[in-house]
Amino acid sequence: MSQAGGERHVSAEALCPGDGSGDILWLDEPLSFWGGTALDTGVITDVHHPQHGVSLVGRILVMGASRGSSSSSSVLAEQIRAAVAPAAILLGSRDAIVTLGALAAAEIYGTRLPILLLDESGMAGLPRSGPVTVHAAEDGASVCWNA
Amino acid sequence: MATTRSVELWLTAEDEAKLAGDHGPGVAMAMRLVVALARVSQATQLIDIESAHIDGCLYHGQAGLDFIEKLVSLGAKVTVPTTLNVSSLDLLHPGLVRLDPAESAAARRLMDAYVAIGARATWTCAPYQLAGRPEAGTDIAWAESNAIVFANSVLGARTARYGDFADVCAAVTGRVPFAGLHVAENRIPTLELDCSTIPDRVLDSDAAWAALGFVVGREVGEQVAILTGITPSVVDEDRMKALGATAASSGGVALVHVAGVTPEAVGAGEAWPGAGIPRIELTPELLRAARDELTTATVGDELNAVAFGTPHFSLAEFAKLAEVLQDRVPFDPSCTVWISTSREVLAEAREQGYAQLCEAVGAKLVVDTCTYLVPILADSVRTAMTTSGKWAWYAPANMGINVVLGTLAECIASARAGRVIRDESSWR
Numbered sequence: 001m002s003q004a005g006g007e008r009h010v011s012a013e014a015l016c017p018g019d020g021s022g023d024i025l026w027l028d029e030p031l032s033f034w035g036g037t038a039l040d041t042g043v044i045t046d047v048h049h050p051q052h053g054v055s056l057v058g059r060i061l062v063m064g065a066s067r068g069s070s071s072s073s074s075v076l077a078e079q080i081r082a083a084v085a086p087a088a089i090l091l092g093s094r095d096a097i098v099t100l101g102a103l104a105a106a107e108i109y110g111t112r113l114p115i116l117l118l119d120e121s122g123m124a125g126l127p128r129s130g131p132v133t134v135h136a137a138e139d140g141a142s143v144c145w146n147a
Numbered sequence: 148m149a150t151t152r153s154v155e156l157w158l159t160a161e162d163e164a165k166l167a168g169d170h171g172p173g174v175a176m177a178m179r180l181v182v183a184l185a186r187v188s189q190a191t192q193l194i195d196i197e198s199a200h201i202d203g204c205l206y207h208g209q210a211g212l213d214f215i216e217k218l219v220s221l222g223a224k225v226t227v228p229t230t231l232n233v234s235s236l237d238l239l240h241p242g243l244v245r246l247d248p249a250e251s252a253a254a255r256r257l258m259d260a261y262v263a264i265g266a267r268a269t270w271t272c273a274p275y276q277l278a279g280r281p282e283a284g285t286d287i288a289w290a291e292s293n294a295i296v297f298a299n300s301v302l303g304a305r306t307a308r309y310g311d312f313a314d315v316c317a318a319v320t321g322r323v324p325f326a327g328l329h330v331a332e333n334r335i336p337t338l339e340l341d342c343s344t345i346p347d348r349v350l351d352s353d354a355a356w357a358a359l360g361f362v363v364g365r366e367v368g369e370q371v372a373i374l375t376g377i378t379p380s381v382v383d384e385d386r387m388k389a390l391g392a393t394a395a396s397s398g399g400v401a402l403v404h405v406a407g408v409t410p411e412a413v414g415a416g417e418a419w420p421g422a423g424i425p426r427i428e429l430t431p432e433l434l435r436a437a438r439d440e441l442t443t444a445t446v447g448d449e450l451n452a453v454a455f456g457t458p459h460f461s462l463a464e465f466a467k468l469a470e471v472l473q474d475r476v477p478f479d480p481s482c483t484v485w486i487s488t489s490r491e492v493l494a495e496a497r498e499q500g501y502a503q504l505c506e507a508v509g510a511k512l513v514v515d516t517c518t519y520l521v522p523i524l525a526d527s528v529r530t531a532m533t534t535s536g537k538w539a540w541y542a543p544a545n546m547g548i549n550v551v552l553g554t555l556a557e558c559i560a561s562a563r564a565g566r567v568i569r570d571e572s573s574w575r
Contacts, residue, residue, distance in 0.1 A: 007469075014184075015186075015187055016183075023295040034207070035544065039208050069204070069292075069310075070202065070290060070292070070308065070309070070310020070311060071205070071207055071310065071311055072310075073310050073311040073312050073313075074203065074208065074210060074211045074311040074312075075207055075208070076210065077210035077211070077214065077312075078207060078208035078209060078210040080210070081208075081209060081210045081213070082208075082209075093306070094187050094188065095187075096184055096187045096188060096313070097310055098311075099183065099184075099187050100183075100184065100310070100311070100312045100313055101311075101312075103179075103180055103183050103312075104180065104210070104214050104312045105210060107176055107179070107180070107217070108210065108213045108214050108217055109213075116219070129556070131175065
């Protein structure tokens with residue numbers, strides 16, 4: 001992490017390469033894309049989820065822990081196709097289901113939704129809100145923002 | 148949580164050739180995803196699989212269809228024996244599933260594409276009921292959570308948790324990352340669930356095993372547990388199916404051992420449970436609490452439907468049901484009994500006359516899909532009863548109905564009365 005003021009960044013591992021920017025959105029609780037989000041709008045539909053009704057579209061989604069059905073890969077790929085997916089996903093765990101959804105969409109449509117894996121200190125260093133920029137490539141990945 | 152940098156992945160010359168497109172662009176595309184999965188799971192190598200079971204044939208939108216049609220158009224074919232999970236349609240009973248024509252056509256195209264890639268048109272979530280099932284100790288790539296836990300636990304075969312896209316890419320390449328439950332050390336129980344205070348007579352119903360599975364899923368999450376204190380003679384494959392399916396719904400269970408019963412537990416003998424692992428006592432009270440948590444209607448409520456066969460009804464379950472229906476007492480006209488099964492098991496049930504008896508008293512048969520996934524039950528259904536913990540878990544949210552988990556006897560008595568009947572004596 002960089003010093004106070006000006007531009008800040010944290011490093012990460014790229015699970016799916018790509019670039020994205022948008023307002024950061026922290027999930028208050030784990031979320032399953034299948035059964036938890038609308039296929040055609042990207043809005044959280046899980047009535048038990050505290051962020052029920054919130055849209056994921058264009059957001060930099062922070063998912064600390066993963067949850068849910070393996071059908072979530074298909075749902076995320078479909079949301080990427082329909083342009084109602086997040087702009088990037090920042091993971092705290094090695095979530096193969098989410099990663100495969102993004103990789104499959106990249107294979108079919110060439111649309112690259114960056115998926116980054118952050119360690120504990122990386123997660124702790126992220127801002128709670130505001131715009132961030134995400135870059136993920138084979139040789140490294142990072143999240144940048146202005147403090 | 149392992150969030151360190153990726154470890155080095157070692158690929159064979161054959162793996163590299165597949166990746167480079169030497170076996171065609173379809174194999175290369177599938178291999179790119181298998182390699183990506185290996186990097187995510189930090190595997191150091193890939194291994195061969197002997198069979199695959201694909202869950203991607205249930206329609207979740209255009210992307211799933213585009214993916215498989217792209218693989219097919221690039222010339223990909225499965226290279227290991229491959230079965231297919233439930234679809235969104237019942238091809239033997241057209242019109243039973245009420246999807247709009249566009250979605251119905253897309254769902255059919257999805258099924259056709261998976262057949263075109265070389266998979267068998269089995270359309271079942273219980274591939275372990277078909278002939279030629281995997282042998283103990285073999286590596287396989289199975290998707291569908293209940294099939295995964297059954298293959299690992301009851302058959303002693305080895306599969307990680309595969310899902311959409313990963314399943315078909317494994318079938319096409321014949322390779323998977325050496326990770327998760329493919330690795331012997333990851334299959335050793337880390338938690339003991341002591342069931343010795345649950346009487347055999349309570350465990351003598353399939354619904355009790357669904358309730359037990361619910362408790363197991365809640366207690367263990369994604370750990371590997373061993374159940375102890377269960378009399379081996381009360382365990383059969385249908386009960387293990389009920390246990391695993393519910394445990395994989397309420398938790399992330401992919402392998403559960405039963406001391407003296409499942410193959411790896413029998414092999415380990417006295418060595419399992421290992422000294423010093425945590426031990427939790429499961430009681431009949433916990434089972435009744437699970438039953439009540441999987442129940443959102445009240446005793447005496449009007450009953451509109453009963454659902455059997457989630458996961459798909461086996462031949463042995465048909466035989467049990469036929470015995471109960473032998474007296475040919477009809478169901479209440481306001482209550483429809485649905486039985487979901489595979490086309491292969493249905494053919495066997497017809498040969499035995501079980502299916503005809505079920506139909507004679509008014510039951511309706513569904514194949515290739517399942518009653519909680521797609522619109523099959525009448526829109527007017529408010530309350531349904533089931534022996535299945537998985538159905539009871541998903542139906543209220545999927546269909547907006549109330550549900551009751553009950554034993555086979557409770558379900559049949561309730562269907563005949565047209566209202567929910569509970570026999571507490573079978574739960575104590």
